[in-house]
Amino acid sequence: MGISGVGSVNSYIYNMKTGKLSTKDGLRDEFAEYFNDDLDGRDSHSLNGFDQQRKSGIKKMVSLMEEMGLGKNVLDTLQGDEIEITSEMADATTCIFSINGEKVFTVNAAVSYTPEEINVFGRLDHPYKTTHPTGYDPVRNRLSIGVGNVFSFGNGYKFTVERDRVRIDSYGKGTAEDYQNAGSFAFGLSALISFGDQQAFSALHRAAVSTPMMLEFLNELGVDTSREFIINDTRCEVRHGRIEEVGNKVGVPSSIHQKAVERYEKWMYLPLSKR
Structure with missing residues (x-):
């Protein structure tokens, strides 16, 4: 043999x-x-x-x-x-x-992941990797978002992407529900950036409230989520109402999972x- x-x-x-x-x-x-x-x-x-x-x-x-x-x-x-x-x-x-x-x-x-790898994809408080976002590219159906982006939707809240968080600024009188929705949006946006940067476990952006917000947000910026699209460094698709990495069945960012697979193969x- x-x-x-x-x-x-x-x-x-x-x-x-x-x-x-x-x-x-x-x-x-x-x-x-x-x-x-x-x-x-x-x-x-x-x-x-x-x-x-x-x-x-x-x-x-x-x-x-x-x-x-x-x-x-x-x-x-x-x-x-x-x-x-x-x-x-x-x-x-x-x-x-x-x-x-x-x-x-x-x-x-x-496969087994190192403590350092688990530390990367299991948290959302790492500095974002994308520090020079370029916006939406219609040719590639790609959205680059990261540090420095500011989003305001006319509802009394502004969201600023800082080094490792999304800051919420209120310039109007909103209800408790408005504030809660703003928090959900900020969480979803932070998770989406980390996911696109290959730094977050995909389950972190599956919240029932923030995920629909992110899909609406992407559509408003021109992203066609009915087909494959790219967020920063990650090829994405919508499966069962969730934003997932194309071809990824394990949830862990593919760049991290592939290193673990290579060690396992050896x-x-x-x-x-x-x-």
Whole structure:
């Protein structure tokens, strides 16, 4: 067998009755021996973290097949006790499993973030990165907002983007509700800037009140939120009424998540004998 890694596709025969794995050609294979507990992973220099993940994934899939009926439509047509299991490492954290050619199970591994990274995306009081905002670019459907921007909507409140906060100035007599709405807008704007600067966890701008405010705010400035748009350094889209980063399924800013994935991938490539 070759060294497992991103892009690897491997197929084996699994016997439902014995719980054993074998190769399609019947030849010796370290992963099959490792899966069958005939070989300790630490005794091999070719087996690595991806193989460990594949073994765990197949075990979990078989358990779900037996207990929850996973892949029942495939198993109902089974003749004999053997099925073909194929694993595909789509990326460093995603392994897709198929039974007899039909995809039925996906394993998504969690990555770890450093305390410094968590400190970045878990708070809103960091200085904004965008210090020279350029406004709206209709060609790219991009809005650059940051330190120095001032917004006034004629409702008695002015919002000034300072180094690390949005300051509210009142120059009229507003109601308690007006003041509360102003606070929601300031929070939403601060979260939106931090999100666009790749400094904030996406959930920080999902507030039920401030998110509709931000969408209206963006539309008023010319941003077409019905299609992909850009806020500072982040490609955005509206999903289920929320502003999300395009292609991001984890919530953590992609620039931070990618660094964590790269560390995880290097660790996965290490032979089990060196762990």
